[in-house]
Amino acid sequence: MEMMQAWTVSDLTAHIKALILSDAQLRDVWIQGEVSNFVRYSSGHCYFSLKDAGATLSCVMWRSVADTLPTMPQNGEHVLAHGHINVYETRGVYQLYVDFIRPAGIGDLHAEFERLKARLEAEGLFAPERKRPLPRWPRRIGLVTSPHGAALRDIVRVIRSRFPNVELILAPTLVQGQDAPPQIVNALNALIEYGDVDVIVVARGGGSLEDLWAFNDERVARAIARSPIPVVSGVGHETDFTIADFVADLRAPTPSAAAAAVVPDGQDLRQRLRAYVARLVQQVHTSVEERRQRVRAEERALRMYSPQARIEVARQNVDHLTARLHHAVQHRMSFTRSRVEALSARLEALSPLRVLERGYAWVQRLDGTLITSVRQVEPGEHVWIRLHDGRLETWVVNKEEEP
Amino acid sequence: MSVPVEDLSFEQAFAELEHIVRILEEGSQPLADTLALYERGIRLARHCHKLLDEADLRIKQLVPNGLGGYDEEEFTGPLDSR
Numbered sequence: 001m002e003m004m005q006a007w008t009v010s011d012l013t014a015h016i017k018a019l020i021l022s023d024a025q026l027r028d029v030w031i032q033g034e035v036s037n038f039v040r041y042s043s044g045h046c047y048f049s050l051k052d053a054g055a056t057l058s059c060v061m062w063r064s065v066a067d068t069l070p071t072m073p074q075n076g077e078h079v080l081a082h083g084h085i086n087v088y089e090t091r092g093v094y095q096l097y098v099d100f101i102r103p104a105g106i107g108d109l110h111a112e113f114e115r116l117k118a119r120l121e122a123e124g125l126f127a128p129e130r131k132r133p134l135p136r137w138p139r140r141i142g143l144v145t146s147p148h149g150a151a152l153r154d155i156v157r158v159i160r161s162r163f164p165n166v167e168l169i170l171a172p173t174l175v176q177g178q179d180a181p182p183q184i185v186n187a188l189n190a191l192i193e194y195g196d197v198d199v200i201v202v203a204r205g206g207g208s209l210e211d212l213w214a215f216n217d218e219r220v221a222r223a224i225a226r227s228p229i230p231v232v233s234g235v236g237h238e239t240d241f242t243i244a245d246f247v248a249d250l251r252a253p254t255p256s257a258a259a260a261a262v263v264p265d266g267q268d269l270r271q272r273l274r275a276y277v278a279r280l281v282q283q284v285h286t287s288v289e290e291r292r293q294r295v296r297a298e299e300r301a302l303r304m305y306s307p308q309a310r311i312e313v314a315r316q317n318v319d320h321l322t323a324r325l326h327h328a329v330q331h332r333m334s335f336t337r338s339r340v341e342a343l344s345a346r347l348e349a350l351s352p353l354r355v356l357e358r359g360y361a362w363v364q365r366l367d368g369t370l371i372t373s374v375r376q377v378e379p380g381e382h383v384w385i386r387l388h389d390g391r392l393e394t395w396v397v398n399k400e401e402e403p
Numbered sequence: 404m405s406v407p408v409e410d411l412s413f414e415q416a417f418a419e420l421e422h423i424v425r426i427l428e429e430g431s432q433p434l435a436d437t438l439a440l441y442e443r444g445i446r447l448a449r450h451c452h453k454l455l456d457e458a459d460l461r462i463k464q465l466v467p468n469g470l471g472g473y474d475e476e477e478f479t480g481p482l483d484s485r
Contacts, residue, residue: 269417
């Protein structure tokens with residue numbers, strides 16, 4: 001019996017990891033449980049478990065998150081944590097990568113978030129029909145963010161690379177902490193009142209859930225909802241959703257994505273420009289070529305009726321007639337010639353010289369008069385006797401008249 | 404059609420270029436017009452490319468002027484640090 005093809009441990013683990021990562025729910029998990037085995041290493045990273053009566057979940061909390069906590073979680077403490085699930089292949093475990101944690105029940109941010117979200121949603125502030133389209137060609141872009149943050153750098157970089165033919169108006173504000181929400185509201189209002197901008201981006205780079213909390217503030221949400229200018233939110237990372245995102249006309253997953261959403265793509269525009277030029281050239285070529293064809297056709301037609309053509313036809317007619325004439329004359333001439341020949345032949349046959357050849361002769365006076373009767377001469381007269389090859393001069397000796 | 408190409412904003416130039424291409428493609432206008440449109444279209448495209456090539460992002464910021472309003476200033480903060 002044939003053996004099944006065996007997995008390698010790495011392949012199987014990679015497969016399981018891929019399964020887990022493909023589940024969107026596991027990328028954004030809220031979880032309650034009791035902390036146990038809490039350890040903070042010298043690196044600052046924290047490792048612990050969350051458990052309840054039936055199960056245990058391994059958790060990792062990086063230093064960057066741990067540093068933002070006022071107090072570390074204690075073993076046995078009930079907490080509310082947020083994060084995503086991933087597989088740590090080396091140890092063959094799946095674990096929660098915590099980006100937010102706080103004691104359960106006390107100031108429950110999550111519950112607060114859900115209550116506010118439900119209330120604003122019920123008011124219709126998230127309704128799709130409230131969403132306005134973004135301007136296709138913004139000239140001035142308002143930006144509500146920290147002048148020192150990564151968000152500003154990312155946005156400037158993206159706009160520079162895509163479509164720098166705009167003006168960016170920064171309304172500086174704090175983006176985290178207690179003072180952030182009223183400042184964000186002021187910055188937004190300043191842009192609306194003063195800025196003459198076509199679209200507003202509200203942005204903040206990635207951070208812990210608490211860092212982003214200003215964007216879950218009701219005042220911020222309502223200021224965005226009131227804005228007469230379309231607002232794009234770009235807060236945190238792909239997985240972070242804030243109330244500001246729900247109210248904004250467009251939610252971009254990151255500040256960079258927000259920048260990309262408000263300006264057209266310069267590369268794409270260049271390509272379209274080139275395509276337009278190609279179409280222009282093609283059109284002009286076609287249109288000139290078409291007309292050339294039409295001109296040629298007309299030219300041919302015209303040539304048929306030109307005086308030159310008539311002259312050529314006339315010339316041809318003359319040639320033709322000349323040929324006929326020539327032919328007719330030739331014919332006539334040869335006919336005449338043959339008749340003349342026939343007549344000469346007959347004439348020759350009748351020539352008196354021929355009679356002389358047969359032995360006859362005729363007699364002439366010296367003046368050439370033909371003598372046909374003895375009565376015309378007297379003896380002693382000189383006469384010519386004409387033979388076929390010459391003549392003889394003789395005397396008439398005697399004459400006898402015959403009856 | 405009479406506005407000099409150089410005076411058009413990118414969006415105006417681009418929109419007119421789109422318009423010209425459409426007219427020519429539908430087109431049965433006189434040859435002289437075709438050539439004029441073509442010439443204008445090429446100049447518009449060149450202008451658009453030039454604007455894209457030469458444009459540099461301008462950044463300003465709003466600062467309170469102490470009178471309850473705001474002034475616009477050049478933004479001078481560092482962007483390329485870190």
